[in-house]
Amino acid sequence: MSHACKGQQTELDNKLAALRTSLKENADLENIRPLTDQVENLLQQASARIDADLAQAKQSFFESCSTLQRARGLEPETRRQLRAVIEQSQLPETKLTHLLPHLSTLSELYSQVLANLHQQKGIEPQTLPKSVHALSNALLNVLSEFDFEAKAAQAIKEQRSALAHASKPEELVTICVDSMKIIIDAVKVERTGSEQFLSRLNASLDRINQALEQSVSTSAQLNQVQLETEKQIRQQLSALSQDVEASDRLEPLKVQIASRLESINDLLAKRSSNTELEQKLEESLQQMSKRLTELESESKNYQTRLEEQRHKLYVDNLTGLKNRAAFDERFEIEFERAQRYQLPLTLAVMDLDHFKAINDTYGHIAGDKTLGAVGKLLKQWLRASDFVARYGGEEFVLLLPQQTIASSTPMLNKLCKKIASIPFIYKGQKLNVTMSIGVAQADPKESRIALFDRADNALYQAKNNGRNQIVTA
Structure with a gap:
């Protein structure tokens, strides 16, 4: 997960910054709409790719676990635990992509342990501990690559400690199953956080789209009204000038001038009302700019989290070196x-x-x-x-x-x-x-x-x- 979102998130930041700049520069509202459409397209494309990758990985994991579940000789408790893992893996809340390779490795180790169980009758007693020890070391290396936080980190630490004392294949089976459950639960937490961020982002973009539609409509109406008002004022002033030139009597001229001035005052009052609408439009644009600033901040925070996860993905937790x-x-x-x-x-x-x-x-x-x-x-x-x-x-x-x-x-x-x-x-x-x-x-x-x-x-x-x-x- 952690390689797929990074590029998309950076591009999203760029689009939000461009949208904010356009608003600050009072760009034509019709030109702002393509930016919001591009942001929505980015989210939809990323979501589709992630869903496809996760679906394929989840199906592979399910088939592997199902094969193991059909193996003979499993204890009832072990079979129950494996069934619980399969059910968990098929829930709608899927996993982050960068942890799936580790789950695959755990599944392979689990297969080896089961093979070990079925071959016990044909293995010399002095050879069996060596095989268990090799599997224990392999599983220990896998668990050392994880770097979860808080509760999950402590749980993984306990599994590694249990490995140090494991001496039977049955114990390794239990540790494998427990480790998979811990990883699945931890991944769900990360997945939920990602979904919440995308949900908030989608909701915010919807609100911005609605505000843009209203602003574009209001702006077009204002432009039309202003043009019509200015045209009417010019017509009244022209008519007033013609009345003055054509009239040769004072009293009728006074009446005509008063009527023209009243019409002009009405038009000026209408223009003042339009100015209030312009102020409301400006306030709406300012609110959109403020929300975009908040979105930029949320996006940067989320990108920081992704960078931290990417860093952890490339660091060996045990030595602090790259992996x-x-x-x-x-x-x-x-x-x-x-x-x-x-x-x-x-x-x-x-x-x-x-x-x-x-x-x-x-x-x-x-x-x-x-x-x-x-x-x-x-x-x-x-x-x-x-x-x-x-x-x-x-x-x-x-x-x-x-x-x-x-x-x-x-x-x-x-x-x-x-x-x-x-x-x-x-x-x-x-x-x-x-x-x-x-x-x-x-x-x-x-x-x-x-x-x-x-x-x-x-x-x-x-x-x-x-x-x-x-x-x-």
């Missing part, structure tokens, strides 16, 4: 810039060594603190032009624009040594943390995917060579 979605977007930009201007670009794929052992030995909280500390170090260590993101789990990616392998390797070596030298302490125990790095420089003849694959392969080579080192491709 994979932000990296994909920036990688495309930097790669195209390097290709267009024939500039060097270096990509580093980094992975914390033996991170699974930290989670297994000290728990997920210790692992989270380690990731947070590494994220803080990376932000402090790198240049302003560099771009670093958490790619997933304990893996990080680093873009170094206008840097070659030769110029970036010394800095990356220092980074490895810096991480290895930091005393990571958790509950009085020192954690040994090191990092392996694979580095590759962009080639004008290759694609972005090929560049990433080379850096990723170099990372695995660094792992195989003993870790805590850099390997270039």
Whole structure:
């Protein structure tokens, strides 16, 4: 949701500003109408696109959940919870688009858990905990990407805490279902806020349209009346002049002049009444201008909220670094810039060594603190032009624009040594943390995917060579 509304909202701000300027400059009211029509069209187009996207995503989610619901071996409580999730997902209050990928990921994890349940009879007892642990870590990574507020944030935190103690597939099933319900409820709150804003905006535009129609009608009537009044005054003055020239007697002339003057006074009184109507018209225009100012303020506040949500969408909540979605977007930009201007670009794929052992030995909280500390170090260590993101789990990616392998390797070596030298302490125990790095420089003849694959392969080579080192491709 958060990529679709942004452009529409900015264009809406521009149209409102143009409408306000036109009113302040006393533009022809007939020329103002197209602006209001354009604003209404923008709202209708955005609403239609959002509804279509949400309908498609909701149907996909429903089909996935229905498939899982038909699986055998589910406990009655689990089946009931899943049925509740399906019913909630089919309510008219649909979801925000930017959270749907996470719901899809949760659904995939849920499928894996169910598959695990059905295969328990064929799995060796010593193998099962490893499978549960892998699923737990995957789900933990997904939940760490959410950044809700207040009640929902606390609920997600509790689910992550429950994951740290989950040891059975059944427990993961419950956590998956509960997490989906939390996300759906949180999304409904955001959706309601968006709908309320659009509803207020539509109502305000309707009022402005009505006022414009009345103002245009009143203005046209005033123009016609003024023209007619001025014409009649000129006719009376002309007739008065003719009477004076044609009359040779004083008394009849006095009577004629008095009659003409009375008619002129009536016309002047009518013109004064028209002036009052003009004042009312001016007041109506001022009220419209005031309401447009309020709409601009509401629109800017809403856009600020959208920007905040967009920022959260691109930030990894656990480390404070940018996330994979932000990296994909920036990688495309930097790669195209390097290709267009024939500039060097270096990509580093980094992975914390033996991170699974930290989670297994000290728990997920210790692992989270380690990731947070590494994220803080990376932000402090790198240049302003560099771009670093958490790619997933304990893996990080680093873009170094206008840097070659030769110029970036010394800095990356220092980074490895810096991480290895930091005393990571958790509950009085020192954690040994090191990092392996694979580095590759962009080639004008290759694609972005090929560049990433080379850096990723170099990372695995660094792992195989003993870790805590850099390997270039």
